[in-house]
Amino acid sequence: MWDKLGPELDLEQGKKMIDDLAASGTIWLSFTGGEPMLRKELGAFIDYAADRGMETSVSTNGLHIEKRWQEIRRVGRVKISLDGPEEVHDRIRGKGSHRVALRAADTCREHGIPIKFSAVLAEHNLDQIDYLVDVSRQYETQVMFQPTTLNKLRDFEPNPVRPPIEGYRDAIDKLIALKQQGCREIANTIGGLRHIRHWPKNTGIECWAGLLSVSLEPDGTLTSCKRSPMEGKQRVFPANGFHDAFTQLKVPACEQCWDSGMIDLNHALSFNANTVLALLSRFYRRPARRVERVHMSLPASRP
Numbered sequence: 622m623w624d625k626l627g628p629e630l631d632l633e634q635g636k637k638m639i640d641d642l643a644a645s646g647t648i649w650l651s652f653t654g655g656e657p658m659l660r661k662e663l664g665a666f667i668d669y670a671a672d673r674g675m676e677t678s679v680s681t682n683g684l685h686i687e688k689r690w691q692e693i694r695r696v697g698r699v700k701i702s703l704d705g706p707e708e709v710h711d712r713i714r715g716k717g718s719h720r721v722a723l724r725a726a727d728t729c730r731e732h733g734i735p736i737k738f739s740a741v742l743a744e745h746n747l748d749q750i751d752y753l754v755d756v757s758r759q760y761e762t763q764v765m766f767q768p769t770t771l772n773k774l775r776d777f778e779p780n781p782v783r784p785p786i787e788g789y790r791d792a793i794d795k796l797i798a799l800k801q802q803g804c805r806e807i808a809n810t811i812g813g814l815r816h817i818r819h820w821p822k823n824t825g826i827e828c829w830a831g832l833l834s835v836s837l838e839p840d841g842t843l844t845s846c847k848r849s850p851m852e853g854k855q856r857v858f859p860a861n862g863f864h865d866a867f868t869q870l871k872v873p874a875c876e877q878c879w880d881s882g883m884i885d886l887n888h889a890l891s892f893n894a895n896t897v898l899a900l901l902s903r904f905y906r907r908p909a910r911r912v913e914r915v916h917m918s919l920p921a922s923r924p
């Protein structure tokens with residue numbers, strides 16, 4: 622988790638960036654943060670991207686969704702962070718945050734906005750898999766699991782909530798067993814779960830970040846991947862437009878890939894047969910999904 626304040630693209634600059642992204646063939650734009658719901662222009666960015674044929678998503682802790690859902694009603698999916706039941710979730714995210722997350726889920730469901738839950742496996746929630754699966758079933762959706770980062774997000778300080786390795790592996794084994802029994806509420810593929818079972822041991826993956834996906838900072842700077850160790854070193858400011866900056870990005874030399882979405886994308890683009898089949902079956906149920914993506918970090922705030 623991090624605090625970061627700095628310059629941000631304004632509405633016109635953001636729209637120009639989205640025009641550039643569209644011209645470069647972007648089909649998938651994910652807004653994350655910080656907390657994107659704190660950005661008052663978020664709805665305008667979503668509409669602008671949707672008008673240019675892009676599929677969008679917003680990763681959020683649920684803040685302001687209850688009041689401002691209309692602004693984001695054209696979003697393709699809202700990914701709501703949920704770490705466990707109230708006591709567990711609030712312990713890490715602050716009192717009242719579990720209620721905010723589930724109210725956001727209720728609001729989206731009421732207004733037909735698709736949701737998915739995201740759960741970060743850390744020391745406090747390894748025993749909460751059943752709860753997270755049950756809540757996802759109740760909302761007729763899925764939950765995507767991933768391990769916490771080794772350091773605090775975008776920081777060099779060790780993450781104090783790293784889970785114990787044995788307990789973590791047991792939790793992943795349970796997820797794999799549930800998937801094998803046909804549990805539809807777990808969004809991870811079995812291949813992706815087998816990969817994150819290696820956490821935190823260096824485990825290479827064929828990486829497509831910087832080639833087919835890119836991460837944008839609030840000021841418009843590009844990096845190949847927000848989770849790469851090179852993230853802080855390799856940044857390109859789009860002085861001559863997005864496409865020029867994009868071509869300057871390098872594929873990161875990265876020995877650890879623990880972002881479940883990126884793992885599935887990397888496996889699929891490397892033609893891992895099981896992952897391709899698993900993802901296709903997801904697309905079959907929801908044909909709007911695509912593979913080329915941009916992560917756009919919005920405001921400076923706590924995630």
Ligand SMILES: C[S@@+](CC[C@H](N)C(=O)[O-])C[C@H]1O[C@@H](n2cnc3c(N)ncnc32)[C@H](O)[C@@H]1O
Nearest residue numbers: 654655656680681682702739741769770774924
């Ligand atoms: C950085 S947050 C931004 C969106 C929003 N503020 C939130 O809390 O969900 C995006 C995703 O990263 C996850 N995340 C936050 N800190 C993390 C960490 N240290 N390791 C792994 N994932 C993390 C969140 O749970 C969420 O699913």
Ligand code: SF4
Nearest residue numbers: 828846849875878883
């Ligand atoms: S975290 Fe994964 S997607 Fe990102 S740079 Fe590393 S290997 Fe590539």
